[in-house]
Amino acid sequence: MQSTSTEPRNNQPSTMHSAPSEAGRQRQGRLWSNLREVCDLLHITAAVSVNSEELLFQHVQFKTGQRVHTIGQAFDTLYIVNSGFLKTVLIDEFGNEQVLSFPMKGDMLGVDGIHTRHYASEAVALSDCDLILLPFKKLTALGRVHMELENVMYGVMSRELVREQAMIGMLGALSAEARVARFLVTLADRFAAMGYSSKLFNLRMTRHEIGSYLGLTLETVSRTLSAFNEIGLITVDQRTIGIKDAEALKTLRRLPPSRSRAKQNSAAKQKAEAGQPGDDQVLATTI
Amino acid sequence: MQSTSTEPRNNQPSTMHSAPSEAGRQRQGRLWSNLREVCDLLHITAAVSVNSEELLFQHVQFKTGQRVHTIGQAFDTLYIVNSGFLKTVLIDEFGNEQVLSFPMKGDMLGVDGIHTRHYASEAVALSDCDLILLPFKKLTALGRVHMELENVMYGVMSRELVREQAMIGMLGALSAEARVARFLVTLADRFAAMGYSSKLFNLRMTRHEIGSYLGLTLETVSRTLSAFNEIGLITVDQRTIGIKDAEALKTLRRLPPSRSRAKQNSAAKQKAEAGQPGDDQVLATTI
DNA sequence: CGCGAGATTGACTCGGGTCAATAGTAGTGG
DNA sequence: CCACTACTATTGACCCGAGTCAATCTCGCG
Numbered sequence: 001m002q003s004t005s006t007e008p009r010n011n012q013p014s015t016m017h018s019a020p021s022e023a024g025r026q027r028q029g030r031l032w033s034n035l036r037e038v039c040d041l042l043h044i045t046a047a048v049s050v051n052s053e054e055l056l057f058q059h060v061q062f063k064t065g066q067r068v069h070t071i072g073q074a075f076d077t078l079y080i081v082n083s084g085f086l087k088t089v090l091i092d093e094f095g096n097e098q099v100l101s102f103p104m105k106g107d108m109l110g111v112d113g114i115h116t117r118h119y120a121s122e123a124v125a126l127s128d129c130d131l132i133l134l135p136f137k138k139l140t141a142l143g144r145v146h147m148e149l150e151n152v153m154y155g156v157m158s159r160e161l162v163r164e165q166a167m168i169g170m171l172g173a174l175s176a177e178a179r180v181a182r183f184l185v186t187l188a189d190r191f192a193a194m195g196y197s198s199k200l201f202n203l204r205m206t207r208h209e210i211g212s213y214l215g216l217t218l219e220t221v222s223r224t225l226s227a228f229n230e231i232g233l234i235t236v237d238q239r240t241i242g243i244k245d246a247e248a249l250k251t252l253r254r255l256p257p258s259r260s261r262a263k264q265n266s267a268a269k270q271k272a273e274a275g276q277p278g279d280d281q282v283l284a285t286t287i
Numbered sequence: 288m289q290s291t292s293t294e295p296r297n298n299q300p301s302t303m304h305s306a307p308s309e310a311g312r313q314r315q316g317r318l319w320s321n322l323r324e325v326c327d328l329l330h331i332t333a334a335v336s337v338n339s340e341e342l343l344f345q346h347v348q349f350k351t352g353q354r355v356h357t358i359g360q361a362f363d364t365l366y367i368v369n370s371g372f373l374k375t376v377l378i379d380e381f382g383n384e385q386v387l388s389f390p391m392k393g394d395m396l397g398v399d400g401i402h403t404r405h406y407a408s409e410a411v412a413l414s415d416c417d418l419i420l421l422p423f424k425k426l427t428a429l430g431r432v433h434m435e436l437e438n439v440m441y442g443v444m445s446r447e448l449v450r451e452q453a454m455i456g457m458l459g460a461l462s463a464e465a466r467v468a469r470f471l472v473t474l475a476d477r478f479a480a481m482g483y484s485s486k487l488f489n490l491r492m493t494r495h496e497i498g499s500y501l502g503l504t505l506e507t508v509s510r511t512l513s514a515f516n517e518i519g520l521i522t523v524d525q526r527t528i529g530i531k532d533a534e535a536l537k538t539l540r541r542l543p544p545s546r547s548r549a550k551q552n553s554a555a556k557q558k559a560e561a562g563q564p565g566d567d568q569v570l571a572t573t574i
Numbered sequence: 575c576g577c578g579a580g581a582t583t584g585a586c587t588c589g590g591g592t593c594a595a596t597a598g599t600a601g602t603g604g
Numbered sequence: 605c606c607a608c609t610a611c612t613a614t615t616g617a618c619c620c621g622a623g624t625c626a627a628t629c630t631c632g633c634g
Contacts, residue, residue: 090456098456112452114445121452143430143437150430150437157444158401164451165399165408169377169385171458172502176622207581215459217623222582238581238631463590494613504591509614525599525613575634582629591620598613604606 031059033082033132035146041080041106041132043193044152055142058133068109068123068131075113077135081105084129085204088121089212099213101163102126102205105194108156126204171215179214180224181252184234188243198246203239318346320369320419322433328367328393328419330480331439342429345420355396355410355418362400364422368392371416372491375408376499386500388450389413389492392481395443413491458502466501467511468539471521475530485533490526 025032033041035055059082062068068079071091081103088109090098100121103109112120114136143150170179192198203210207218214221225241228234233249235242243249312319320328322342346369349355355366358378368390375396377385387408390396399407401423430437457466479485490497494505501508512528515521520536522529530536 090452092456092460096460098460100452100455111445112449114441115449120449140434140437140441144434147427147431150427154401154427154440154444157441157448158398161444161448161451162399162402162407164448164455165377165387168387168451168454168458169379171455172499173379173383173385206579212459218581219583219624220622223622226582493611505613506592506615507590510590513614577633579632580630582627584627585625587622587624588619589621589623592618593616594618595616596614598611600609600611602607602609604608 025056031130032056033059035142035149038080038132038134039152041082042108042152042156043106044155060131060133062125062129062131064125064127066125068125068129069113069119070122071119073119075110075117075119076137077133078111078139079109079123080132080134081107081109082130082132084131085126086123086129087126087205087209087213088123090121097209097212099205099209102213104190108160111157111160176214176216176220177224177227178252179216180210180221181228181233181249183210183214184228184241184243185246185249187241188246198243200240200242203241318417319343320346322429322436325367325419325421326439328369329395329439329443330393331442347418347420349412349416349418351412351414353412355412355416356400356406357409358406360406362397362404362406363424364397364420365426366396366410367419367421368394368396369417369419371418372413373410373416374413374492374496374500375410377408384496384499386492386496389500391477395447398444398447463501463503463507464511464514465539466503467497467508468515468520468536470497470501471515471528471530472533472536474528475533485530487527487529490528 033056035057038057039045062084068086069075083105086103086109088100088103090100092098101107103123109123109131110119139149139153143153170182174182187201187203188198191201205213207221210216211218211221216224225234225236228249229236233243233245235244320343322344325344326332349371355373356362370392373390373396375387375390377387379385388394390410396410396418397406426436426440430440457469461469474488474490475485478488492500494508497503498505498508503511512521512523515536516523520530520532522531
């Protein structure tokens, strides 16, 4: 089914979420997954010994725009994304959204609710989604029997922690161009890991949401994408992104590394390269 | 166990770390803590039933500047801060440090190593420190017997995750003044939770480290502290900070909330308040 | 076919980064 | 005890990256 890419299952409206695609079996008119399928989804290589056809986890579908959980809501279950795209957000005292992540297939939701027993963030479906429910009580009870599970959980939470650390590092140190470049590269890698094309894909989120996620305004995101397009790093058409030079995007550095170049390329080099027939003056500042 | 790490133990000479202060008992010339003491330190209200005088966790001392663990080092143990102050940092491709956190009493270190089995960050002592070792293997083995422990771990990791989410929200949305203000308020609260004064304390980190943590330059941090000092929110003398108006610091908002005031106070209001005998023009822009 | 949400682009402004000079503080050793 | 050095902090001058405001364009949808 997901042959080419870009669109997993065409988003036909209202059709009971079209194809079940991956894991899961019908029962009582619903999809269920066993522990092995859950671990596969998480990319965790835990040797799940059990014949866990007994241990089944229910799926739930959410349609575009629906909230999976909201801030302050009593916590009782974790979610794993089986298909679809979401965003998680914080809401500040003025009602402004701060996007924290864009979960997709294989990601876990709700971990931030464990501590206080209330979700600390809000999760919203950006497309029709299929999520697997992991009732937390059930999960800890299972831990008693299957110790592998405990390590799976530690691994997932630690992974999420590392991801957030990288995010903090990015927000604290990178320029706008570098943030957008990294965002695109990371997205491409995640699509690749899901079996889709990493060279051509559709953004599921608005410029505003990307900006919030990267600590930028939507205008800056838009301008930066246009600039990347002009110098041939990518192609942009609304939400369709084509990656043309992944290497350049990966190595695009920040402007404020410290004291170093930043002055020398401003005037001195400009005239030296008048022989270039191309049109690459747009990002000349970042080299 | 093979220490391998940068700076192992054996540095208890000098002053045997002044006062043992809190938890711990001597044995083999070292300090050890039991499970209850560990949980108390973490502020986790887990009913630790066990008479866990058998389960003892060793302490280790680190002196100012020593590294507890480095990036890429093989992970095998978690740490809990019993006393002292540290920083955790990421190192980018150019050797620049990005400060991620300032762990102090009751905080856990090393969680980011669980996922890949290698520490993802570096932890450095900013003062002489006393840490409790939690060998991860031992910990998971214990989980088999004491289920409370599992929940303690989940709680600590979830708490850390929430903290990092708040950090991301701050870096993505707040102005320099607001970041510094929040930093001070958060520090004050943490000191209060540790039983110290929340009104007068010493920073254990440099302006540079604060700036890195907040995504600012050291100059901006310094200037902002001076500005807060001038309008009477705090007093500053090198690393000694006195909190004068905690409420004002807490409610200091960002400048770029969206579209709203920002223009109307620029010219119109200035002349209307010439009757103010005080000296408060410094931060007039933020109102 | 018009409407509204989203995206693009331009013009302008300013918060905060950069560079630089000065001053306070700590550690070391003669 | 006082230099001598190295590190840290404070301030000022300057300027650029990105935010703000606003106009226009595109596209999907009822």
